Amino acid sequence: MDPGRERKRPGRPPGTSDTRERILDSARELFAANGIDKTSIRAVAARAGVDPALVHHYYGTKQQLFAAAIHIPIDPMQVIGPLRETPVEELGRKLPSLLLPLWDNELRTGFIATLRSMLAGTDVGLFRSFLQEVIAVEIGSRVDNPPGSGRVRVQFVASQLLGVVMARYILELDPFKSIPVEQIAETIAPNLQRYLTGELPGFG
Template sequence: MSRRPGRPAGGSDSRDRILDHARELFARNGFDKTSVRSIAAGAGVDAALVHHYFGTKQQLFAAAIHIPIDPMQVIGPMRETPVDQLGLMLPSTLLPLWDSELGAGFIATLRSLLAGNDVGLVRSFVQEVIAVELGGRVDDPPGSGRVRVQFVASQLVGVVIARYILELEPFATLPVDQIARTIAPNLQRYLTGELPGPAQES
């Protein structure tokens, strides 16, 4: 029986092998330094099969760390959002997603990653996916974009831990809009406000 047209050849366990090697390489080398070609080589398949199963490298990364949605579906619209509105746009987009059924799977995965040995995957996602997409837009003065995004990440990770992992009340059941509007000014300051430099020794 001939295989379905357009589908590259690969065994039934190819998808799992691709994911296993993707997790290993992403954790070891980070997102930027890991190529689809290297993942395919490690899994013993053609790069075309990786694209067939997972699409883009970002989508493969999302599958590797069990994010139930292509991160570019969230990050992509940020490119069109005026910089002075990103502070509100970020939590207004992410909180409803985290509150959804899809988000429940992501929170469970994040809890597992933080408790285990795969923090490199989370770090890579923050520094090499989110920072690359948003950091360039807020890199004023030059060189500050990376730390600005990390300040934002620290605030958002804090929200995730307090609301979904520790389930602190009443924070865990506050309306999404209330949380978004409350933290938005801080996020906006991290993104576009003046950041204090290190204290100078006298």
């Protein structure tokens, strides 16, 4: 049997854990150097020395590959999809209502590990890419009024959410760490909405 044909048989891709890691390492290098938009599955495959189909088999879409590269244990579309369907005037409430329960439950361990890695100085560039190229593109373009303010608005929102994360999961401030996520979401939603759609000093 032709080994080449066997390697390409659907559902039985070749590769070991070393192959998976080589793909992931190649993805991290390219994402960090070029960002998400300018990195293709084909480029990652070429750097790793594998067929693009193998990258898709192990990691799915480019967004899923990026999530794996920065150790986010979910498909970013689980967050982006609902945000796309949310009216602009409701984003301030939707964001914490969507993110906090994820962080507080099944994703907590992986999320905290990623955050600690960021604080230690690793993966910062990749996480910044995710924030600026995924979240900023998805939300920033919708709240870019006046023009040029969208990216800054998203960064103000990010600073608020990261503050919650630090207080709740890293510093574990009491009683903040025990407050129900719904209560936190309701409390910070008006401020997030103001960042997104309210008057922004220095613009307009």
